[in-house]
Amino acid sequence: MLRKRIQPMVLQARRLYVDIMFQVMGRALQAVSEVDETVQNDARALPEGLLFEMMVMPDGPRLIVEHTGNGHFHYHGESAPRPIDLSIQFKHIAHAFLVLSFQEKTAEAFAHDRMLVDGDLSYAVRMTRVLNRLEAFILPKLIAERAVKEYPASLHLPEKLVSAARIYLKVATNFVETVRA
Amino acid sequence: MSQKYYEFFCPVKVIAGKAALEHIPYELTGLAAKRPMIITDKGVRAAGLLDPVIAACEESGLDIVSIYDDVPPDSSTSVVRDIAGIYRQEKCDAIIAVGGGSSIDTGKAVNILVSEGGDDIAKYSGAGVLKHPLKPFFVVPTTAGTGSEVTAVAVITDEKKGVKLAFTSSFLLPNAAIIDPRMTLTLPPHITAATAMDAMTHATEAFTCMAKNPLSDAYATAAVKKVSQSLLNVMDNPKDTDGRLELAQASTMAGIAFSNSMVGLVHSLGHATGAICHLPHGLCMSLYLPYVLEFNLESIREPLGELLLHLEGPEVYSATPASRRAEASISAIRKLRDQLYKRCQLPRTLKETGKVLESQLDHIAEQALDDGSIMFNPKEVTLEDAREILRRAWA
Ligand SMILES: [Fe+2]
Numbered sequence: 001m002l003r004k005r006i007q008p009m010v011l012q013a014r015r016l017y018v019d020i021m022f023q024v025m026g027r028a029l030q031a032v033s034e035v036d037e038t039v040q041n042d043a044r045a046l047p048e049g050l051l052f053e054m055m056v057m058p059d060g061p062r063l064i065v066e067h068t069g070n071g072h073f074h075y076h077g078e079s080a081p082r083p084i085d086l087s088i089q090f091k092h093i094a095h096a097f098l099v100l101s102f103q104e105k106t107a108e109a110f111a112h113d114r115m116l117v118d119g120d121l122s123y124a125v126r127m128t129r130v131l132n133r134l135e136a137f138i139l140p141k142l143i144a145e146r147a148v149k150e151y152p153a154s155l156h157l158p159e160k161l162v163s164a165a166r167i168y169l170k171v172a173t174n175f176v177e178t179v180r181a
Numbered sequence: 182m183s184q185k186y187y188e189f190f191c192p193v194k195v196i197a198g199k200a201a202l203e204h205i206p207y208e209l210t211g212l213a214a215k216r217p218m219i220i221t222d223k224g225v226r227a228a229g230l231l232d233p234v235i236a237a238c239e240e241s242g243l244d245i246v247s248i249y250d251d252v253p254p255d256s257s258t259s260v261v262r263d264i265a266g267i268y269r270q271e272k273c274d275a276i277i278a279v280g281g282g283s284s285i286d287t288g289k290a291v292n293i294l295v296s297e298g299g300d301d302i303a304k305y306s307g308a309g310v311l312k313h314p315l316k317p318f319f320v321v322p323t324t325a326g327t328g329s330e331v332t333a334v335a336v337i338t339d340e341k342k343g344v345k346l347a348f349t350s351s352f353l354l355p356n357a358a359i360i361d362p363r364m365t366l367t368l369p370p371h372i373t374a375a376t377a378m379d380a381m382t383h384a385t386e387a388f389t390c391m392a393k394n395p396l397s398d399a400y401a402t403a404a405v406k407k408v409s410q411s412l413l414n415v416m417d418n419p420k421d422t423d424g425r426l427e428l429a430q431a432s433t434m435a436g437i438a439f440s441n442s443m444v445g446l447v448h449s450l451g452h453a454t455g456a457i458c459h460l461p462h463g464l465c466m467s468l469y470l471p472y473v474l475e476f477n478l479e480s481i482r483e484p485l486g487e488l489l490l491h492l493e494g495p496e497v498y499s500a501t502p503a504s505r506r507a508e509a510s511i512s513a514i515r516k517l518r519d520q521l522y523k524r525c526q527l528p529r530t531l532k533e534t535g536k537v538l539e540s541q542l543d544h545i546a547e548q549a550l551d552d553g554s555i556m557f558n559p560k561e562v563t564l565e566d567a568r569e570i571l572r573r574a575w576a
Contacts, residue, residue, distance in 0.1 A: 045551070107556050111392035111443065112186045116308060121347070122551035132561070 014097050018056065021100040022063035025054075025134065026075040029065050032134050033073040039133050040071030042126050051076075052127055053084045056096045086119035086127065106131050187394035189441045190351060193331050197360035197430060199422075202233050205277070205319060206241035208357050212317040214275035216246040218268050220288045221279040225323050226250045228367055234279060234321060247271040252280065256287040257338045258346070261302050265294035275317035278355075279364075281376075282327040282462075285320050289335035289353040292318050303339055303346055311350040320355040323364045325428040326376025326463050328383055328436020330358035360433055362426040370416060370525040375463030377415075377428050378521070381408045381514075382451075382466035383435035385474070386444040388488060389481040390557045393442050401438035406491040407431035412517070416524045445558035446549070447473045450570065453548035458537045467518060467527055468534070472574045474511050476566065480559040482507045489513065532576040542571040 032039050046052075048069040055062035064076040064084070090096040095114035098104040106128050109115055117124040196204050209217055217238070221231060226248075235245055249264050268276070268291065276295075278288030293305050296315035305311065320330040335348045368376070384404035387397050411427040418424070450473065451465035474485060486506030490498040492513040501509045521527040528534040531542075546567035549555065555562055 107391060110556055111390075113188045114186075118307065121553040125551055125553055125556055128556055 015061070015093060018093060018096045018100055019061045022054065022061050023077075025100075025131075026063040026065055026077065028134055028137070029063075029073045029130070030075040032137055033071060033130075036133065036137070039130050042129050042133070043067055043071040043073065045126060046123055047085075050085045050123065051080050051082060052123075053080065053087045054090075055087060056090045056093050060090075060093055060096070084119075086117070086123045088115055088117055088124060088127070090115045102135070106135075185394075187392070187396075187442075189394060189396040191331055191354075191437045191441070192351070193354050194357040195331075195360065195433060196357055197433070198426060199362070201359050201361040202237045202321070202363070203240075205234065205321075205359060206238050206243040208319065209238075209243060209275055209317065212275065212356060214317040215243070216271070216273045217243070217275040217277050217317075217319075218247045218249065218264075218271065218273040219245055219277050219279055220252060220264060220291060221248070221250050221284050222252040222254075222281075223250055225280045225284070228323075230323055230364055230367075231279060233361075233363055234277070245277075246273050252284045252287045254283055255338050256283045256290070257340045258302050259340065261287060261290040261294060261337055262300050264291045265300070268295045275319070277319045277321060279321040279323060281322070281324040282329045285322070285327070285329040286335040286337060288318060288320065288355075290337050290348060292316055292353070293348065302337060302348075306346040306348055308349045310348075311352045313352070315352050318355045319357050319359060321359045321361070321364060322429065322432070324368065324372065324376045325365050325425070325432040326379035328380065328432055328439065330355060330360075331433055331436040332440040334440075358433060360426070360429045362422045362429060365425045365429055366420060366422065368419075370419065371527060372463075373415060373419070373428070374412070374521045374525050374527045375461055375467060376432070377408050377412045377463075378467035378470070378518075378527070379463035380404060380428070380432040380435040381517075382447050382470050383439040383444060384408070384431075385470065385488065385514075386447055387435070387438035387442045389474075389477065389484045389559060390443055390445040391559055392557050393484065397438040397442040400434045401442075402488070402491045404431040404435035404438060405488055407434070409492050409513075409517070413520055413524075416521070443557040444554045445473070446477070446555060446560075446562055446570075449549040449552035449555040449558070449562075450545065450567070450574075452552050452554070453545045454531075454537070457541055457545055457548065458534075460534055460536055464528060464534070467521070468529060468531065469570075469574055471511050471515050471518070472570050474514070475573075476562075476570050477558065477560050478507060478511075485510050530576050531571070531574050539575060542568065542575065546571055 033043060046067040048067060050067040051064060053062055053064045062078055064080045065073040066076060068074045091114060095109065099106060099109045219231065225231065238245055247267055249267060252260060276288050276292055278285045290302050292315045294302055297305065322330050333349055333351045333353050335353055337346050339346050384401040387393065388401040407427045408431045411424040415421050415424040415428060447466055447469045450469045451462060454460055454465045455462055486503065489501060489506045489510045492510055518529050522529055531537040546564055549567050550564055
């Protein structure tokens, strides 16, 4: 009996967590793309106006960003202004949770058939690298090491602290802006 | 690790060995097919490889209704459309692809059009577009390397847009792969060597990259063992039917392994080099394999060390201290490459190919970073890493 009552709450919490992490990642993507050269270099090769989506099948939470040119991303929230160009789709919310709670690396999730790519694979490869870089930035090193294949050697502590602070600040402002809007 | 998860899928019936071709009529009849079409290329036809296939069918009273023998090395959307037209006109009801990667991919793509309808193959590109099984489809490989007979992928060039379209669906897998040693008996030495090294690379990468799993591991190690034991014998004695069959089976097994656990950086670099410098795929694989293993070494020390058993056999394996086995595996692969160089000048460095300019290395590195297979490489690769590997592979 108890199990029946508890489980929906756990499931709901998981869904909420995925929802929130998508929002944090969307905002962080936009912020990181404004300050980090490595991300910009990877993103620059994407076509201008490319809409990238990460979503949970069949119609779960999603995050949508647009490459606005020059390696910059703009976070669109959950709705896209045009049809999506590149979509990374988790097969189940449980799989999204594994990745977004940093128990499984993004590349591992691909390797484990947790998600599918719809769109140009070379763009997906670039976005995966961007996401790896992003995770290394916004997470404490200990957790980040679990989330990405390799913690970038060139990301020194002062640089990380400074960048992270700026990113958090930007994420925070963005949140505030959303609340106001 | 408790987070471990994998999927493994291979529904292809493998029909292998002596007089395997003679099973085609029975297998076709079992699928209610009466009017098969053969898709192949000029080289295969000129080498007389179609004759035993046709004879095998006719002797059982099954006529090959149509033969298309003009598949180019890089198949295109218009070729696919033309063949589909002939298939419909001749009222065919099954496809037999006889050849290497290009004929097999063309067969898969034609099967989409003749099963789903329409003339525009581009419409079906991408993953998971197909929702229904296709027409009966058999594959008879004539090279022992690509493993395309067991992969759920086809790549076709859209010549108008100048892009390569990828099609992935488990419905692309043939109903049967027919592995007959007669089909590879006349392969010239350098193609035998390059394609076998492609199979070796498929197996090695499947066994050392991120998506490795227990089932694909079993196929990968068996394939490594077969190539190691048979390749040089076949090089010295091309008419060695048993050795040829071993290599052909190794290729299929390596194909099953990598189609379930993917490949890594050797393929990313190889795909880029193939596109930019027009070098054959197998040659690129043989060339880059040791350099990439050296780059990945600390991430793959354990599985790579295990491969030594299959590369060199139990005596060498047990005589090598565990801490040195990974390095010994790389040495074994280098040794094999030296032997192949001696027998057919299969290049070991980019300089030895005579077709790559040092000024092209940066371009290759950049393109390799965009290749899908880099996602499964066990070690993260930066542009500088790729450049460094290419510098080492240069000379
Ligand atoms: Fe290959």
